[in-house]
Amino acid sequence: xxxxxxxxxxxxxxxxxxxxxxxxxxxxxxxxxxxxxxxxxxxxxxxxxxxxxxxxxxxxxxxxxxxxxxxxxxxxxxxxxxxxxxxxxxxxxxxxxxxxxxxxxxxxxxxxxxxxxxxxxxxxxxxxxxxxxxxxxxxxxxxxxxxxxxxxxxxxxxxxxxxxxxxxxxxxxxxxxxxxxxxxxxxxxxxxxxxxxxxxxxxxxxxxxxxxxxxxxxxxxxxxxxxxxxxxxxxxxxxxxxxxxxxxxxxxxxxxxxxxxxxxxxxxxxxxxxxxxxxxxxxxxxxxxxxxxxxxxxxxxxxxxxxxxxxxxxxxxxxxxxxxxxxxxxxxxxxxxxxxxxxxxxxxxxxxxxxxxxxxxxxxxxxxxxxxxxxxxxxxxxxxxxxxxxxxxxxxxxxxxxxxxxxxxxxxxxxxxxxxxxxxxxxxxxxx
Amino acid sequence: xxxxxxxxxxxxxxxxxxxxxxxxxxxxxxxxxxxxxxxxxxxxxxxxxxxxxxxxxxxxxxxxxxxxxxxxxxxxxxxxxxxxxxxxxxxxxxxxxxxxxxxxxxxxxxxxxxxxxxxxxxxxxxxxxxxxxxxxxxxxxxxxxxxxxxxxxxxxxxxxxxxxxxxxxxxxxxxxxxxxxxxxxxxxxxxxxxxxxxxxxxxxxxxxxxxxxxxxxxxxxxxxxxxxxxxxxxxxxxxxxxxxxxxxxxxxxxxxxxxxxxxxxxxxxxxxxxxxxxxxxxxxxxxxxxxxxxxxxxxxxxxxxxxxxxxxxxxxxxxxxxxxxxxxxxxxxxxxxxxxxxxxxxxxxxxxxxxxxxxxxxxxxxxxxxxxxxxxxxxxxxxxxxxxxxxxxxxxxxxxxxxxxxxx
Numbered sequence: 124x125x126x127x128x129x130x131x132x133x134x135x136x137x138x139x140x141x142x143x144x145x146x147x148x149x150x151x152x153x154x155x156x157x158x159x160x161x162x163x164x165x166x167x168x169x170x171x172x173x174x175x176x177x178x179x180x181x182x183x184x185x186x187x188x189x190x191x192x193x194x195x196x197x198x199x200x201x202x203x204x205x206x207x208x209x210x211x212x213x214x215x216x217x218x219x220x221x222x223x224x225x226x227x228x229x230x231x232x233x234x235x236x237x238x239x240x241x242x243x244x245x246x247x248x249x250x251x252x253x254x255x256x257x258x259x260x261x262x263x264x265x266x267x268x269x270x271x272x273x274x275x276x277x278x279x280x281x282x283x284x285x286x287x288x289x290x291x292x293x294x295x296x297x298x299x300x301x302x303x304x305x306x307x308x309x310x311x312x313x314x315x316x317x318x319x320x321x322x323x324x325x326x327x328x329x330x331x332x333x334x335x336x337x338x339x340x341x342x343x344x345x346x347x348x349x350x351x352x353x354x355x356x357x358x359x360x361x362x363x364x365x366x367x368x369x370x371x372x373x374x375x376x377x378x379x380x381x382x383x384x385x386x387x388x389x390x391x392x393x394x395x396x397x398x399x400x401x402x403x404x405x406x407x408x409x410x411x412x413x414x415x416x417x418x419x420x421x422x423x424x425x426x427x428x429x430x431x432x433x434x435x436x437x438x439x440x441x442x443x444x445x446x447x448x449x450x451x452x453x454x455x456x457x458x459x460x461x462x463x464x465x466x467x468x469x470x471x472x473x474x475x476x477x478x479x480x481x482x483x484x485x486x487x488x489x490x491x492x493x494x495x496x497x498x499x500x501x502x503x504x505x506x507x508x509x510x511x512x513x514x515x516x517x518x519x520x521x522x523x524x525x526x527x528x529x530x531x532x533x534x535x536x537x538x539x540x541x542x543x544x545x546x547x548x549x550x551x552x553x554x555x
Numbered sequence: 556x557x558x559x560x561x562x563x564x565x566x567x568x569x570x571x572x573x574x575x576x577x578x579x580x581x582x583x584x585x586x587x588x589x590x591x592x593x594x595x596x597x598x599x600x601x602x603x604x605x606x607x608x609x610x611x612x613x614x615x616x617x618x619x620x621x622x623x624x625x626x627x628x629x630x631x632x633x634x635x636x637x638x639x640x641x642x643x644x645x646x647x648x649x650x651x652x653x654x655x656x657x658x659x660x661x662x663x664x665x666x667x668x669x670x671x672x673x674x675x676x677x678x679x680x681x682x683x684x685x686x687x688x689x690x691x692x693x694x695x696x697x698x699x700x701x702x703x704x705x706x707x708x709x710x711x712x713x714x715x716x717x718x719x720x721x722x723x724x725x726x727x728x729x730x731x732x733x734x735x736x737x738x739x740x741x742x743x744x745x746x747x748x749x750x751x752x753x754x755x756x757x758x759x760x761x762x763x764x765x766x767x768x769x770x771x772x773x774x775x776x777x778x779x780x781x782x783x784x785x786x787x788x789x790x791x792x793x794x795x796x797x798x799x800x801x802x803x804x805x806x807x808x809x810x811x812x813x814x815x816x817x818x819x820x821x822x823x824x825x826x827x828x829x830x831x832x833x834x835x836x837x838x839x840x841x842x843x844x845x846x847x848x849x850x851x852x853x854x855x856x857x858x859x860x861x862x863x864x865x866x867x868x869x870x871x872x873x874x875x876x877x878x879x880x881x882x883x884x885x886x887x888x889x890x891x892x893x894x895x896x897x898x899x900x901x902x903x904x905x906x907x908x909x910x911x912x913x914x915x916x917x918x919x920x921x922x923x924x925x926x927x928x929x930x931x932x933x934x935x936x937x938x939x940x941x942x943x944x945x946x947x948x949x950x951x952x953x954x955x956x957x958x959x960x961x962x963x
Contacts, residue, residue: 393944
């Protein structure tokens with residue numbers, strides 16, 4: 124065979140020829156540009172329009188940011204330095220930094236206290252957000268509200284310590300009795316907490332004790348972005364348990380409880396947050412017992428918490444409804460009673476399904492904290508529109524200030540939504 | 556949940572109220588009713604005591620008294636001598652106006668951005684992702700204030716339009732963008748019947764054209780199903796839409812009243828205040844970002860098999876989209892779309908931040924402050940929003956029930 128073929132054929136290649144690289148137009152960046160930017164005539168037109176838009180925005184914004192002035196006492200001085208050129212006047216941010224972050228009345232020498240509370244917030248949030256961290260760290264989370272309260276408002280240390288003692292007593296009671304009967308543990312725990320608080324109220328009358336006191340700062344002196352953070356963190360963490368309770372109530376087979384929850388949820392979801400804030404600022408005072416004059420901060424926290432708990436309840440109801448019926452039946456067939464079934468079987472799964480929704484509500488709520496500026500509280504938007512833009516030095520510096528507030532909110536909200544996506548991937552137990 | 560099969564044994568004991576599932580729910584509901592009644596009683600008593608202490612009462616008489624303030628953006632006649640009730644109605648109409656306008660434009664922005672985000676074009680889809688992330692993550696109040704600042708601080712004053720060599724000029728000699736608002740031409744009929752009659756006529760014509768065009772399309776479909784050939788309908792439809800309209804405009808003498816600079820301000824034409832523009836644009840561009848995400852999710856949720864099946868049947872990409880993908884995507888898109896409309900209506904209450912006189916600005920703002928009737932005003936305000944929200948949700952429930960996949 125081989126002899127014949129060598130005779131009859133002039134040349135046979137013995138080794139394979141290496142493949143040639145594809146032509147330049149079918150590989151590498153050229154191909155990518157052709158496929159992704161200029162695939163069809165319509166696509167090319169879109170690309171050109173988009174490029175033009177990008178060029179317009181960048182050519183306007185880049186020189187403005189690059190030429191920015193960071194040191195100047197007033198807008199007038201800033202314009203003189205710029206001398207007619209396009210440029211931002213970021214000096215307002217450096218000069219009014221403290222006002223933007225802490226409000227204009229928080230004592231200057233006490234800025235370290237909310238600053239420290241802010242740093243502690245990360246340590247407190249970490250064990251909740253990342254499950255891989257040791258569970259012991261949750262103690263920091265549990266202690267955080269009391270420490271943060273004491274740091275931000277100051278005052279006698281007995282107030283937060285008393286509150287903490289009550290909670291600890293309630294927790295000890297609950298963990299002792301929950302195995303026997305959930306209702307006994309839960310309601311007994313609440314009763315014990317109140318008992319401890321009343322007892323402590325007798326032992327240390329708060330007005331007389333001044334030991335361990337830090338200079339106290341009244342709520343009306345709080346402001347700036349700190350105020351948005353405080354409202355956001357407080358209201359989200361308070362509204363999740365209330366939202367769970369409302370969602371379970373709405374699923375309940377007891378008509379009266381179901382009816383109460385439905386009316387509450389639909390009412391709150393039907394009105395804008397502004398009207399609820401009006402309630403907090405002008406109407407809630409009439410609902411409290413005569414003589415008591417609750418702090419505006421507390422009134423606002425109450426209304427925002429009620430508002431977001433209704434939305435969280437709807438999200439969790441979605442999670443509960445998405446669970447297969449077999450899960451409920453499995454819990455029943457194991458002989459679990461209602462609280463056990465909820466705690467051990469239903470809620471862990473339902474909450475996992477609801478995480479994206481809860482995060483959406485939390486982001487929305489954090490953005491909505493700016494609405495308190497409408498009822499003349501000085502959060503960051505209130506600070507910008509009020510004291511800063513009204514001052515003679517900085518009257519007319521809109522873009523830098525609004526831009527700064529936008530960047531702050533964008534960083535926080537985008538960060539939270541990225542976290543929720545990571546968490547969703549992390550918790551996904553099904554096979555994709 | 557738990558089904559008790561064994562018959563009750565023994566007689567009733569008090570402890571069974573808590574331990575027996577038959578009685579426990581009754582006990583819990585009785586406790587809930589008691590707590591509810593007690594808290595309502597306590598709140599009512601607090602309100603009564605607090606009002607008595609300030610010498611106030613609950614009364615809605617203030618609705619009939621003259622409001623005593625002016626509203627510069629209004630759809631119906633209103634003077635400062637009109638009653639507070641009329642001021643509230645002006646506010647309600649303003650709320651509905653901005654909500655309607657914002658719903659329309661937000662849908663346009665949202666659908667456009669949502670579809671473009673799925674585009675094959677890398678640059679365009681990235682730009683749309685950028686738009687969505689930027690607008691979703693910054694509070695709408697800040698957007699309203701930013702656009703209001705553009706309207707009031709960046710646009711030139713009417714003075715800039717004066718003189719032989721003005722700094723600013725009108726667009727097509729018909730539109731003036733000033734810091735007091737946007738002035739546009741006002742259409743009117745020279746030989747019209749007066750009143751709203753002419754516009755009613757135009758509206759009737761448009762409705763007639765709609766049904767005419769539908770009939771033409773239906774006929775084309777019938778012929779296509781019978782013979783396989785679809786007659787061209789584009790020109791007929793265009794004629795049906797525009798023919799009568801042009802004819803009536805010519806007969807009645809349609810012309811436009813142009814805004815003109817007189818003294819220190821523009822006169823004539825339609826004035827759209829900067830506050831309305833700011834609210835309208837900010838709400839639509841903010842909600843548009845949310846709608847874009849819904850549209851994208853809706854289109855992506857239609858399984859790929861559907862597109863492939865359509866391709867296997869020989870449908871072209873355009874018809875695949877309109878006949879197979881969109882009808883299924885709409886089922887997913889429309890419920891969140893409607894709740895976004897609801898959000899626009901509720902967010903329009905932020906008008907108070909830029910001084911647009913919607914119902915929150917009139918009833919919940921000036922009227923509340925002037926009369927001091929906080930409880931009554933806030934309750935009426937909530938009632939209004941509640942009625943709107945509940946009617947929209949009722950409509951949504953009806954829609955969901957008709958669109959639900961019928962499974963057996």
